[in-house]
Amino acid sequence: MTQNTTTEPSTNSISAESLTQFCDEYLSASVFKDYAPNGLQVDGGTPIQRIITGVTACEALIDAAIADNADAIMVHHGYFWKGEPAPITGMKGRRIRKLMQHGISMIGYHLPLDAHPVIGNNAKLADILDMTITGALYPNESHPVGNIATCTPQSADSLIAKITQALGRTPLYISSNYEYHSGNNAKTTANSERVIKRIGICTGGAQDMIEQAAIMGCDAYISGEISERTTHIARELGIDYFACGHHATERGGIKALGEMLAQKFGLPVTFVDIENPA
Ligand SMILES: [Zn+2]
Incomplete structure (x- = not known):
């Protein structure tokens, strides 16, 4: 049995307040109207020497932070969402109790991390799909979330292959080329003619922004989740839809922020991917 005595422990450390202040400024956090507080959500009360990043501050991520002796977890999906019950009980209580007992701070950034032009979720998704962001889905908003991108003109099949390879999962594809055959099984016809070159992108649960992508003249729209209605919207507005997974599309931003x-x-920062098929 060997013991590693050559690695000196990291002496770098930063306070939770200083780290959050830096991130707040870097991500322009204060300009976003969000559904949860951005920044330091749980103060573990210890200087930060090791950080774990992940998509969601679930119990498994907290356990990974404890195992790694981390002092902070940084996530895209934190706590205290608008409309959720305030008491810190049940599942929420258990998570926060674990954080406090181990002196682990929890820092969350939601919309600011979707929108950042360099390390944001949308920017990183465009990167790995070889797309170039050219503008915003809502160009008249002062701090818009969601983008328009261009790519080498390609078929839906080619884009499905690209997404599958980049995200490690096959997207759920809704072709806009649909015909209803009365008295027969309604079916979606293969989308062989469409050439995709202008795409709307918004990661996570932004499926309802597909209408805006159609208004903005996109051939296709990419998001994470899909609702029953999304299928009909895609068919009736003539825009292809690729549901690529909420979790899968939102790994990029927090990972890039940590790096x-x-x-x-x-500081040592480790991205921990708590697998999630949704
Ligand atoms: Zn999300």
Whole structure:
């Protein structure tokens, strides 16, 4: 049995307040009207020397942070969402109790992390799909979330293959080329003619922004989730839809934020992917 005595423990550390202040500014957090508070949501009360990043502050991620001796977890989906019950009981109580007992801070960034032009979820998704962001889905909003991108003109099949390879899962594809055959099984015809080159992108649960993508003249729209209505909207507005997974489309932003912070502050930051098929 060997013991590693050559690695010196990291002496770099930063307070939760300083780390959050830096991220708030970097992500322009204060300009977004969000559904949850952005920044420091749970103060673990200890200086931060090791950070775990992940998509959601679920119990498994907290356990990973405890196992790694981390002092902070940084996530895209934190706690205290608008409309949720305030008492810190049940599942929420257990999560927060674990964080506090182990002196782990929890820092969350939601819309600011979707929207950031360099390390944001939409920017990172466009990167790995070889797309170039050219504008916003809602260009008249002062701090819009959601983008329009262009790519090498390609078929739906080619884009499905690209997404599958980039995200490690096959998207649920809704072709806009649909015909209803009375008295027969209604069926979607193969979308062989459509050439996709202008795409709307918004990660996560942004399926209802498909209408805006159609208004903006996109050939296709990419998001994470799909609702029953999304199928009909895609068919009736003539826009292809690719549901690529909420979790799968939102790994990029928090991972990139962690990598940037590791560089900036010289701290060990580890991205932990708690697998989630939804
Ligand atoms: Zn999300």
